[in-house]
Amino acid sequence: MPYKHHPGRVTINDLADALGLAKGTVSRALNEYPDIAERTRLRVKRAAQEMGYSPLSHAQAIKTGRVRSLGLVLQIDQRLGHRPFLTRFLDGISRAASAQGWTLTLATALSEGEALETIERLAHERKADGFILPRTKVDDPRVALLRNLNLPCVLYGRTSDDEGCFWFDMLGEDAMFDAVSRLAGMGHSRIGYVGSDQVFNYAHLRHDGYRRGLESAGLSYDAALVRHGAMTGEEGAACLQDILSDPEPPTAVVFCTDAPAIGAYRTCAELGLEIGRDISLIGYDGLPEGSYAHPSLTTFSVDSRMAGERLADLLIRRIRGADPKDLRETAKAKLVTGGSDGPPAKTSTELARAVRAKHNTWEEVV
Amino acid sequence: MPYKHHPGRVTINDLADALGLAKGTVSRALNEYPDIAERTRLRVKRAAQEMGYSPLSHAQAIKTGRVRSLGLVLQIDQRLGHRPFLTRFLDGISRAASAQGWTLTLATALSEGEALETIERLAHERKADGFILPRTKVDDPRVALLRNLNLPCVLYGRTSDDEGCFWFDMLGEDAMFDAVSRLAGMGHSRIGYVGSDQVFNYAHLRHDGYRRGLESAGLSYDAALVRHGAMTGEEGAACLQDILSDPEPPTAVVFCTDAPAIGAYRTCAELGLEIGRDISLIGYDGLPEGSYAHPSLTTFSVDSRMAGERLADLLIRRIRGADPKDLRETAKAKLVTGGSDGPPAKTSTELARAVRAKHNTWEEVV
DNA sequence: GGCCTTGCCGAAACCGGTTTCGGTCCGCAC
DNA sequence: GTGCGGACCGAAACCGGTTTCGGCAAGGCC
Numbered sequence: 001m002p003y004k005h006h007p008g009r010v011t012i013n014d015l016a017d018a019l020g021l022a023k024g025t026v027s028r029a030l031n032e033y034p035d036i037a038e039r040t041r042l043r044v045k046r047a048a049q050e051m052g053y054s055p056l057s058h059a060q061a062i063k064t065g066r067v068r069s070l071g072l073v074l075q076i077d078q079r080l081g082h083r084p085f086l087t088r089f090l091d092g093i094s095r096a097a098s099a100q101g102w103t104l105t106l107a108t109a110l111s112e113g114e115a116l117e118t119i120e121r122l123a124h125e126r127k128a129d130g131f132i133l134p135r136t137k138v139d140d141p142r143v144a145l146l147r148n149l150n151l152p153c154v155l156y157g158r159t160s161d162d163e164g165c166f167w168f169d170m171l172g173e174d175a176m177f178d179a180v181s182r183l184a185g186m187g188h189s190r191i192g193y194v195g196s197d198q199v200f201n202y203a204h205l206r207h208d209g210y211r212r213g214l215e216s217a218g219l220s221y222d223a224a225l226v227r228h229g230a231m232t233g234e235e236g237a238a239c240l241q242d243i244l245s246d247p248e249p250p251t252a253v254v255f256c257t258d259a260p261a262i263g264a265y266r267t268c269a270e271l272g273l274e275i276g277r278d279i280s281l282i283g284y285d286g287l288p289e290g291s292y293a294h295p296s297l298t299t300f301s302v303d304s305r306m307a308g309e310r311l312a313d314l315l316i317r318r319i320r321g322a323d324p325k326d327l328r329e330t331a332k333a334k335l336v337t338g339g340s341d342g343p344p345a346k347t348s349t350e351l352a353r354a355v356r357a358k359h360n361t362w363e364e365v366v
Numbered sequence: 367m368p369y370k371h372h373p374g375r376v377t378i379n380d381l382a383d384a385l386g387l388a389k390g391t392v393s394r395a396l397n398e399y400p401d402i403a404e405r406t407r408l409r410v411k412r413a414a415q416e417m418g419y420s421p422l423s424h425a426q427a428i429k430t431g432r433v434r435s436l437g438l439v440l441q442i443d444q445r446l447g448h449r450p451f452l453t454r455f456l457d458g459i460s461r462a463a464s465a466q467g468w469t470l471t472l473a474t475a476l477s478e479g480e481a482l483e484t485i486e487r488l489a490h491e492r493k494a495d496g497f498i499l500p501r502t503k504v505d506d507p508r509v510a511l512l513r514n515l516n517l518p519c520v521l522y523g524r525t526s527d528d529e530g531c532f533w534f535d536m537l538g539e540d541a542m543f544d545a546v547s548r549l550a551g552m553g554h555s556r557i558g559y560v561g562s563d564q565v566f567n568y569a570h571l572r573h574d575g576y577r578r579g580l581e582s583a584g585l586s587y588d589a590a591l592v593r594h595g596a597m598t599g600e601e602g603a604a605c606l607q608d609i610l611s612d613p614e615p616p617t618a619v620v621f622c623t624d625a626p627a628i629g630a631y632r633t634c635a636e637l638g639l640e641i642g643r644d645i646s647l648i649g650y651d652g653l654p655e656g657s658y659a660h661p662s663l664t665t666f667s668v669d670s671r672m673a674g675e676r677l678a679d680l681l682i683r684r685i686r687g688a689d690p691k692d693l694r695e696t697a698k699a700k701l702v703t704g705g706s707d708g709p710p711a712k713t714s715t716e717l718a719r720a721v722r723a724k725h726n727t728w729e730e731v732v
Numbered sequence: 733g734g735c736c737t738t739g740c741c742g743a744a745a746c747c748g749g750t751t752t753c754g755g756t757c758c759g760c761a762c
Numbered sequence: 763g764t765g766c767g768g769a770c771c772g773a774a775a776c777c778g779g780t781t782t783c784g785g786c787a788a789g790g791c792c
Contacts, residue, residue: 009490011747011748011749012748012749012750013748013749021771021772022771022772022773022774023748023749023750024749024750024751024752024771024772024773024774025770025771025772027749027750027751028750028751028771031750033751035769035770035771036770036771037769037770037771040770040771054490054491055748055749056427056428056491056492056748056749057424057491057493058423058424058425058427058428058433058492058748058749059424059427059428059747059748059749059750060748060749060750061422061424061425061749061777062422062424062425062428062747062748062749062750062776062777062778062779063748063749063750063751063776063777063778064749064750064777065777067424069471069493074453074456074457076453076454076457086452086453087440087442087452087474088442090440090472090474091440091442091474091476094472094473094474095474098473098484098487101491103471103473103488103491103493104471104472104473105435105469105470105471105472106456106460106470106471106472107460107464107469107470108453108456108457108460108461110457118464121464122469124375124420125420125422125423125467125469126422126424127423127435127469377777377778377779378778378779378780379778379779387741387742388741388742388743389778389779389780390741390742390743390744390779390780390781390782391740391741391742393779393780393781394741394780394781397780399781401739401740401741402740402741403739403740403741406740406741421778421779422778422779424778424779425777425778425779425780426778426779426780427747427779428746428747428748428749428777428778428779428780429746429747429748429778429779429780429781430747430779430780431747
């Protein structure tokens with residue numbers, strides 16, 4: 001037999017009967033309607049507490065249209081593999097949501113198209129009252145879709161078309177600025193940059209932060225020291241390799257994210273460069289792998305749990321009617337100093353020579 | 367203003383009006399009631415398709431008591447940190463659920479007590495029709511709770527009290543058996559074992575598999591070569607260190623999970639033992655870290671996505687009324703051979719000498 | 733031809749809430 | 763004493779579905 005439902009649940013009718021009130025009155029009392037006497041309201045609330053009554057969100061939804069649930073569609077990216085943030089991110093959302101009696105409805109998708117379909121399906125079936133959109137793109141089709149569906153969404157990150165949008169975001173651009181300043185302060189004058197895929201909005205912001213950092217330190221921007229589109233360790237390794245083949249290579253490189261930075265360790269090993277002396281590396285994210293690495297990676301740690309909490313809180317406030325303009329928050333990533341950066345032990349010229357020497361050795365071998 | 371709801375949604379009333387039928391008739395037609403003429407049923411279904419009608423699960427739930435949602439409460443374990451499986455596991459559940467029009471309601475908890483509270487809250491508010499319980503313990507309080515609440519749950523793993531329970535599980539015990547057989551076949555005669563925390567049911571099953579493997583190979587069980595309770599890399603390193611200090615140390619060690627096995631690499635490095643020759647290691651899980659390690663870890667790979675799919679499918683079938691006895695499935699983990707095991711290059715005696723020599727060196731240093 | 737099934741559908745109750753509408757009672761001013 | 767407005771609550775409609783019940787018409791049987 002199918003499972004039978006609702007063992008001994010107390011309904012609003014039970015509560016009304018026990019109090020000798022009409023159920024409409026009970027409902028209004030619980031929902032803070034102004035036309036209920038103060039002492040009646042208190043009486044109702046106390047009775048609800050004692051009898052263990054709480055309304056069924058889906059029963060309320062039939063009239064109110066709100067199910068008290070937040071939607072999150074994760075796009076599973078084969079290329080990026082596992083994400084250590086995920087657990088903490090989900091934890092943050094879940095905590096903030098349940099603190100207010102809300103829940104999290106989660107779905108996954110393998111492609112952007114599938115993600116859009118999934119959002120649409122969840123919206124159509126009204127499984128969520130709004131959506132959290134991680135990994136926002138410069139021009140994000142999810143924002144357009146939800147605007148069309150007239151459903152609120154909060155962005156983890158910013159996007160180009162702000163209209164009616166709100167967000168929580170880490171100030172990655174400030175971190176990049178600080179990273180450059182830090183390296184310049186150590187004596188580096190040629191500082192490279194390895195950026196992420198530019199479909200993502202943060203890639204542009206962080207690149208700008210890097211530029212502003214150079215300006216502020218009185219250094220000039222040299223496109224030869226800059227690469228874009230590195231998301232994985234392999235790509236990070238390749239980018240560093242490429243940058244270091246410049247006749248005047250950088251003595252320090254700032255990475256837009258940690259994964260490529262960690263991958264770049266391999267390049268350094270192959271070239272026989274001592275990280276933190278011959279070449280300085282700074283990442284961004286605070287991946288655990290970075291702290292396990294030797295030397296540990298200097299990076300900017302992002303508190304994903306906090307991000308999840310803030311996002312859930314903002315979205316709930318929006319659904320309840322807050323003005324989007326009041327719902328924009330940012331936070332700064334925290335610098336975690338490791339052993340991967342330090343004053344340059346080699347000049348750019350010496351570094352170039354070392355790299356060339358290694359290359360020649362290889363050619364001999366081959 | 368709060369978001370207004372339901373832009374232009376088509377309801378069952380719209381559908382009934384368009385068809386010139388009573389809404390009750392439409393409902394029964396869509397739900398395969400036998401008292402509806404075949405051609406009427408088809409007419410209704412086609413119209414529903416054309417008009418883009420699909421029922422709101424929360425509107426149905428008010429009468430049926432089912433919200434078409436699966437509950438999953440993740441216990442965030444600080445000690446275990448991130449889990450690379452999680453993404454795939456969630457993906458599996460989400461896929462199988464949405465294929466049938468169901469959704470996943472996710473929550474997190476920091477302790478077992480909090481997990482129980484969360485399950486109870488979700489059950490009370492009827493946010494889920496049943497629960498998926500990962501990481502089952504020998505005596506799992508969640509099972510007892512849900513039995514009490516009269517809500518179905520499917521276990522990822524088995525448990526001691528089977529009554530009315532159903533599950534999906536990997537046959538970890540077979541993997542342990544195979545690991546021992548494999549090592550014995552390579553010529554190892556002293557094979558150690560590092561097990562997990564025994565509150566988890568799988569720890570006992572796998573330990574049994576290890577024992578049976580020894581028996582089948584004609585080797586005797588020696589408690590001196592066995593440790594329990596290792597969950598992290600550090601604990602794995604410590605356990606191996608400990609086992610190798612035996613006067614007759616094992617030339618091969620089977621690990622209940624990958625994390626301790628990977629951690630044990632450090633111990634081997636410290637002792638100057640070449641993995642795959644001086645000492646053979648076999649893990650279980652198929653963590654990506656294992657394949658990145660040098661040498662790559664021989665392990666048994668678990669398909670977490672498939673596990674999620676099977677669990678979701680089983681739970682939905684149970685909620686729909688299937689007999690729990692028909693809902694018990696298992697699968698075998700797939701052996702992934704790496705470089706961490708091979709024929710013993712040293713006898714147990716030689717190994718003991720090497721370890722002792724290293725220890726003496728240390729003492730001199732200290 | 734009358735009666736009894738059977739097939740099929742409409743009508744209405746129901747689920748557990750929310751919201752609107754209107755009515756009663758009270759105090760107060762004139 | 764009457765009129766009036768505000769405070770407070772009951773009654774009923776409503777939301778979008780499901781399920782029960784009853785009735786009509788057609789068909790089979792004697």
